[in-house]
Amino acid sequence: MVTMQDVAERAGVTKQTVSNVISGRVAVRPSTEARVRAAIDELGYLPNLVARSLATGNTRTVGLFVPTVVTAFYADLVEAVEDVLEEHGHHLLLCTTRRDGERARRHLAGLTSRSVDALLIAGDQDLIDHLPLLSHARFPVVLCAWETDVPERYPVVTIDYDHSGYLAGRHLRELGHERVAVLASPAHSVRVEGFRRAFAVDGVTVPDRAVHMAPEPSFRGGIAAAHAALAAAPGTTALFATHDVLAAGALVAAREAGRSVPRGLSVVGLDDSPEGLLSRPALTSVALPKREMARQAIELLLRDRTASGSPAIPRRLLRPELVVRDSTGPAA
Amino acid sequence: MVTMQDVAERAGVTKQTVSNVISGRVAVRPSTEARVRAAIDELGYLPNLVARSLATGNTRTVGLFVPTVVTAFYADLVEAVEDVLEEHGHHLLLCTTRRDGERARRHLAGLTSRSVDALLIAGDQDLIDHLPLLSHARFPVVLCAWETDVPERYPVVTIDYDHSGYLAGRHLRELGHERVAVLASPAHSVRVEGFRRAFAVDGVTVPDRAVHMAPEPSFRGGIAAAHAALAAAPGTTALFATHDVLAAGALVAAREAGRSVPRGLSVVGLDDSPEGLLSRPALTSVALPKREMARQAIELLLRDRTASGSPAIPRRLLRPELVVRDSTGPAA
DNA sequence: CTGAAAGCGCTTACAG
DNA sequence: CTGAAAGCGCTTACAG
Secondary structure (H helix, E strand, O other): OOOHHHHHHHHOOOHHHHHHHHHOOOOOOHHHHHHHHHHHHHHOOOOOHHHHHHHHOOOOEEEEEEOOOOOHHHHHHHHHHHHHHHHOOOEEEEEEOOOOHHHHHHHHHHHOOOOOOEEEEEOOHHHHOOHHHHHHOOOOEEEEOOOOOOOOOOOEEEEOHHHHHHHHHHHHHHOOOOOEEEEEOHHHHHHHHHHHHHHHOOOOOOOHHHEEEOOOOOHHHHHHHHHHHHHHOOOOOEEEEOOHHHHHHHHHHHHHOOOOOOOOOEEEOOOOOHHHHHOOOOOEEEEOOHHHHHHHHHHHHHOOOOOOOOOOOOEEEEOOEEEOOOOOOOOO | OOOHHHHHHHHOOOHHHHHHHHHOOOOOOHHHHHHHHHHHHHHOOOOOHHHHHHHHOOOOEEEEEEOOOOOHHHHHHHHHHHHHHHHOOOEEEEEEOOOOHHHHHHHHHHHOOOOOOEEEEEOOHHHHOOHHHHHHOOOOEEEEOOOOOOOOOOOEEEEOHHHHHHHHHHHHHHOOOOOEEEEEOHHHHHHHHHHHHHHHOOOOOOOHHHEEEOOOOOHHHHHHHHHHHHHHOOOOOEEEEOOHHHHHHHHHHHHHOOOOOOOOOEEEOOOOOHHHHHOOOOOEEEEOOHHHHHHHHHHHHHOOOOOOOOOOOOEEEEOOEEEOOOOOOOOO
């Protein structure tokens, strides 16, 4: 493998000069530069990034933890992060925790030795107990997409999940719905709170018995929960699901139960996912600004760290947005 | 930041001894080891992975190129790769090319300087022109999930895509279908060939006019292509879509056209994706062995490279499998 | 504009 | 079982 030294000898200069032409930080006489570049091409020289990292102290790589990549939300987030990283000339080291605390711990420990310049951790309950591992980390850490129990010690860029539920609720209220049910998965309690708040504003209470749980946000879970909701309260005119896949299941359940959507039943989801677009009718949903979240989080991470005299730990909350499509309509 | 030297001083030994206790490669007297470990804990010492990489010549990181991560196929592949990597104690550097040749080129160039130990490239036409950039790479490269124009120069672990189409065709043949149409996207010509072969075996020809193209494998494209197919040949009893999302669209089109599935029309997809499971009726499909592909590809990559006296460039073809669900039935 | 020197933090033979 | 030395391939001041 050819090194900078080899190039230098070939070009009849020292390796410092080669380094100068590569980095462009120091002016080099044009004729010298030409000789060096020729030598680089002839030899097929490629700088060794590891050596450079040891000398400069940065790897131009940032780590990203996500629970999974199979889900549209996190897949989008990963690509958004990668885009912003590319603008900054950084690479992406990816770790999916797969809802496995032990696995998360191992990966966290494995990265904590400056093989990355910074670390972005997308909301994951599995990781929360292991965050103290980062106490000796030599790089900045920011948290994003954190929905509950947001740790106070780290900067956070996340979404106003409470408001996302509120938007769904307000939409249904504006359509005149009073008898509603909620399909929720356990991790989404904040969304349910927001939803309830939209009704509480008008003095309407969404009782606990109107909230039907699905163990996780799955299509099948949505079908089952919707059937349960409709059976428990046949007079229900609208359903709010804390995630689109749950809502997609609810649409199937509605059909099975002989309820037409939106005529006989309105359904609103959350996350504005491909599953919602794919449903018939297309799902009204609440979009979560993941790309904006990625941008802000990475910029926080890559911001001049020397100017670390910042007094407060940054906490940013991004606003979701209602997307009205075909699954919601006025209450009968 | 505390270094190995700091630990050594604290423990009253030299840094070589610290290195020995950390690596465990050389036996260390128990009492010495205890002192060293205590010093490590007290100081919160974390080895610098970059320095280690420079000294050892390996980064314990492998790069993976995929077109995107938003699609279930590649998302699964990424997680499968990560799983195998973890078994080997390696990290994952991820690059999505996003069907953008220029972007792919930049990333490829950026990695070619030994910031990874090995590189796995999942089929991507955007990358194919830039593969020569790898000629000076200091690490092994293998290709996977490559569907057409498989480069000869590199080891390949891929799926028998032709056979996947064949399995779909044979299934339909066995159900007695003769008048069939194909919904295909341009990248999937191999799958169409295989499908045709299953019919050709019985002397039945699937004519070009029965093949309806969708610009890409999208839900909307599937709806449009299916409508076109049904309009062009109302007597069609079965549809083969080269991807499940196309087939999911076809299911919607069938409903819109008043054709019941599978009674009045059979539909078979390919890829055994979540979209297919989510469809009503659940889609008959052909599963592609992505996890097995990931395993074999990574093991090829990480295999003892010193034993590189292997004569032939490895080429492995994995077998897909038919998954019969509810969208196919006997021809009327 | 170019060269000599020191150093980044480890690991790897090699002596003792 | 432990220590002294050299080296991995760069970059960064610092002289000239």
